[in-house]
Amino acid sequence: MITQVQNFTQQYLPSESFEIPTLKQSAVFPTREPVKHLLIGSPKAVTSSIYRLQAVGYASVGDWSPLLPTANSGEVMSILIRQILIA
Template identity: 35%
Template sequence: MTENISCQTTIPSEQLLIDLRDRPAPDMLRVIAIGSPQVVQFFVMTLFHYGYARPDEWSRQLPTVNPGEVMRILTKHVSLV
């Protein structure tokens, strides 16, 4: 028995993708926050409060496959010296 499984979304395809291709660097760090929009926003603001990253350094909220869940990505260059 075979089933046809389809995934339908109303989100435009260009909104689903974030281009992470860039020049690799040994000092590059990516932080991914995944959760409800409120939890992710709280986490972003907490890191801002501690001086780690400004909210505008993060990607926009991106949907995940789970309803009510989003993710945001932060790319930072960290000094290894």
């Protein structure tokens, strides 16, 4: 009986050895690079855009810099830096 079981299981074992695939030296590994998002506009427009980007799940309100004045009167800016994968 044991011999029958061994013969049965050997039918499903590969007769040749398979190598586990390895990464080639020339394989491209993804790297991370910063991307800077800059919003410039009225305080209302910039704040609205920040909240809209949070609503779609892209970035939390707290990820953005505080509103900073620009050289133009009534205009502010806010920046978000994200790390993205580059293949």
